[in-house]
Amino acid sequence: MTRLVEVPAQFDDRSFDQFASAFAEAAKDGERLLFDAHAAEWASPYGLVGLLAAGQAARGAGGGSGGSGERPLLTAPTHADVLTYWTRAGFFREAAELFEIHGKVPRVKAAEESDVLLPVTPVRAAEDVHAVVSNIQQRASAILASELGLEPKATMGFAMALSEACQNIVEHAGTGGWVAVQAYHWRRKLAKRVVVIAVADAGVGFRHSLEPTQSKRFGTRWGDAAALEAALIQGVSRFRDPGRGQGLAGIRRYLARWDGKIAIRSGTARIAIVPKWDDDVPLKDGLPAFPGAQVLIIIPEQGSTKR
Amino acid sequence: MIQHIDVHAVLQESVSGVYTDLVTRPTGRVVRECIERAMATGAAEVAVARIDFTRVGCIDYSCADEIVAKLLRSRPGVLVLMGVSDGHREEIEPVLAGHRLAVLIERPDGTLEAVGAPDAAAALLEELVARRLAARSPGGTLTLT
Numbered sequence: 522m523t524r525l526v527e528v529p530a531q532f533d534d535r536s537f538d539q540f541a542s543a544f545a546e547a548a549k550d551g552e553r554l555l556f557d558a559h560a561a562e563w564a565s566p567y568g569l570v571g572l573l574a575a576g577q578a579a580r581g582a583g584g585g586s587g588g589s590g591e592r593p594l595l596t597a598p599t600h601a602d603v604l605t606y607w608t609r610a611g612f613f614r615e616a617a618e619l620f621e622i623h624g625k626v627p628r629v630k631a632a633e634e635s636d637v638l639l640p641v642t643p644v645r646a647a648e649d650v651h652a653v654v655s656n657i658q659q660r661a662s663a664i665l666a667s668e669l670g671l672e673p674k675a676t677m678g679f680a681m682a683l684s685e686a687c688q689n690i691v692e693h694a695g696t697g698g699w700v701a702v703q704a705y706h707w708r709r710k711l712a713k714r715v716v717v718i719a720v721a722d723a724g725v726g727f728r729h730s731l732e733p734t735q736s737k738r739f740g741t742r743w744g745d746a747a748a749l750e751a752a753l754i755q756g757v758s759r760f761r762d763p764g765r766g767q768g769l770a771g772i773r774r775y776l777a778r779w780d781g782k783i784a785i786r787s788g789t790a791r792i793a794i795v796p797k798w799d800d801d802v803p804l805k806d807g808l809p810a811f812p813g814a815q816v817l818i819i820i821p822e823q824g825s826t827k828r
Numbered sequence: 829m830i831q832h833i834d835v836h837a838v839l840q841e842s843v844s845g846v847y848t849d850l851v852t853r854p855t856g857r858v859v860r861e862c863i864e865r866a867m868a869t870g871a872a873e874v875a876v877a878r879i880d881f882t883r884v885g886c887i888d889y890s891c892a893d894e895i896v897a898k899l900l901r902s903r904p905g906v907l908v909l910m911g912v913s914d915g916h917r918e919e920i921e922p923v924l925a926g927h928r929l930a931v932l933i934e935r936p937d938g939t940l941e942a943v944g945a946p947d948a949a950a951a952l953l954e955e956l957v958a959r960r961l962a963a964r965s966p967g968g969t970l971t972l973t
Contacts, residue, residue, distance in 0.1 A: 647852040654849050658885060677886040677915030684851040684888040691852070764893035767923060771889040774922065 523594065524548070526575070528558035532568030534784060534817050540568075542809035544575050554579045554593040556620065561598040561607075566701035566719035567817050569612045569641055573699050576619035578723035578812040581696075597624030605629060611640025615699060638664065638702040638716065645697035650687045653700055654680045661716070664704050668714050670823035671779065678775045679716075679820065685768035686720045686816050693759070694724025694813060711798055711821055718818040726813055727752050727787040730759050745788035746806040753785060753792050772818065781820040786811065796821075830972065831867065831874040835895075836883035838862045849885040856894025863899060875906065876961060876972060878934070882911030892923040900929045906961055908972065910934040917943065924948075932956070939969040 524547035529536035547554055556572065556579075564572070579593040595616060598604050605627055607613060613626045638661045642653055658680050665671045665679055683702065690698035700720045707715045728748040735751050736743040751757045753773070758765035773794060776783055784793035784801065791805045798821065836848060842862045843855050850856065867877055879899075881887075887895075899907060912920070912933050924930060924944030930952045933941050940962055942949035953970060956962040962970045 647854040648844075650852050651844060651847045651849065651855070654851050654886065654888075655847050658849070674913070674915040674918065677913070678918060680849065680851075680886040681888040681919055684849075684886075685890065688852055688888075688890060764897055764923070764927065767889040767893055767926060771919070771922065 522552050523555045524550070524552045526554055526556045528556055528561050528564075528572065529568075530560050530562045532558075532561060532563070532572070533565035534567045534786075537567065537571055537786065537811075537815070538808055540571065540575070541811040544578075544811060545809045548579060553591055556593060556595045559596045559599045559624065561603055562600065563603065564607065564612075566610070566641075566703045566717055567721070567815065569607065569610055570699040570701050570719045570721035571811075571815055573612070573615055573619060573641065574721040574723040574813055574815065575811075576616065577696070577698075580619055581723065592619060592621045595620035595622050597622055597626055599624065601627075609640070610637050610701065610703070611642065615641050615643060636664075636704045638704055639700065641699050641701045643697055644687045644690045644700050644720070644722075647688075647691055650684055650691060653687055654684050657683055657702060661702065661704075665716065668704065668822065669716060669820065671820070675779060678778075682772045682775050682818060683718055685772055686718060686818060688768060689814065689816070690720065690722045690724070693727070693730040694722040696722060696724040696813075698722025698724065698813070707821075713822040713824075715822065716820045718816070720816040721813065722815075723813040727785070731757065734759050734761070744806070745790035746792070746804055749785055749787055749790050749792040750804065753783070753794070776818070776820070779820050779823065781818065783819075784817045785814060787814040788812075829870070829873045830876045830878055831870050832878045832880060833863055833866055834880050834882070835859065835863075836881075838866075839884070847885075848883060850887040850891035850895065852888070853890045853894050856891035859891070860895045860898055863895070864902070867903065867905075875959075876908055877903075877905060878908045878910055880911045881909060881913070881916055884911070884916065887916050887919050889919055889923055892920045893927075896920050896931060897923055897927050897929060900924070900931060901927070906932070906956065906959075908932045908934050908940070934972070938971045939965075940971060 526543045526547045608629050662676045665676050704716045728745045731748045739747045756766040756770040789808045789810050793801045795801045842858050928945040930942045930944030930948035942952045
């Protein structure tokens with residue numbers, strides 16, 4: 522039997538919990554999953570890498586009652602523009618390994634010159650992080666400086682933030698993940714251009730990663746929310762080396778300077794550093810369970826925002 | 829004697845001939861170990877090691893910690909960083925402050941500045957003058973002797 526997981530028509534961080542809920546419900550009996558994206562109208566980088574993480578988890582869980590590792594199914598969007606965008610964003614290149622794809626996928630290359638600053642890119646090892654940072658500096662510097670009004674030295678900070686976000690996968694997830702970076706005009710919140718970094722994996726998540734060193738300290742409060750709080754707010758790491766745990770703190774400092782936002786979802790919780798221009802909730806617990814960790818970083822165009 | 833170590837060259841030889849960025853802990857660890865080996869070869873005569881970041885792209889917190897902070901903690905000698913851009917400095921400084929460490933940065937005009945934790949930075953400058961490794965100009969700036 523195949524269980525259906527509907528992909529939201531507008532698939533981004535705000536609709537992700539709806540997707541996670543459908544995924545958790547469908548995945549609980551170990552049947553093969555069908556991710557239905559035929560009606561998708563738009564997906565943010567967060568939605569795209571999150572969908573890949575779901576595919577990774579569904580496949581890892583066995584993908585069928587026989588536990589044979591059978592790939593989950595994915596129906597591609599039917600709208601031509603959506604299909605072309607998902608392809609240009611590099612989604613299908615990665616999805617082909619994870620899903621049995623139904624629907625006609627156009628043969629267009631992943632974007633080389635566009636608002637897709639970094640197409641969906643796998644992150645499995647330190648070398649992948651090197652490649653990501655090198656690519657983003659070549660492709661994004663002009664956009665960060667000219668369109669977002671960031672100082673040239675902020676480009677280096679941007680690369681640092683990207684590097685540290687990707688390293689979380691390499692060092693903590695226990696599996697590979699994906700990153701994507703895109704610039705777009707964000708009418709809904711800001712009426713400004715933004716650059717968005719989205720990173721997702723279906724690995725062990727923050728709670729599992731930090732449990733051996735942190736759970737006693739939190740006692741009965743220990744859980745996904747406490748783990749996220751420990752990592753993002755207190756800068757703790759599973760490593761005892763005193764220099765560890767600086768990566769997320771560094772991202773926070775960078776975002777504070779450029780009025781940016783970070784949100785991390787892991788397990789059943791989500792934490793965010795919320796700038797004034799946003800109305801997100803700082804900490805949510807009791808969300809539908811979703812494997813691994815999903816990171817969203819948003820840097821807005823500078824100008825009216827104070828540094 | 830002042831020993832000069834080109835970090836870009838170390839990165840290219842030890843990790844990748846393609847990339848110019850100091851990112852990820854494994855990269856930082858390999859680069860630091862190469863620098864430590866280079867320092868060990870001339871340890872007897874070397875009073876100051878000048879670590880040159882010229883041509884290094886970006887450095888992330890992991891590499892700043894793995895290279896700069898760990899070199900400072902392991903090596904009793906004097907380290908001077910040169911070729912450090914504003915972007916490099918923004919990543920290195922908070923890492924050192926977090927460890928209550930400081931390092932000397934040599935500006936393009938040759939003057940020295942101590943960055944990191946304020947107490948450690950002040951102590952570092954005093955030590956440098958006391959050991960006569962640096963001298964103050966009439967204007968109050970410090971340069972290596």
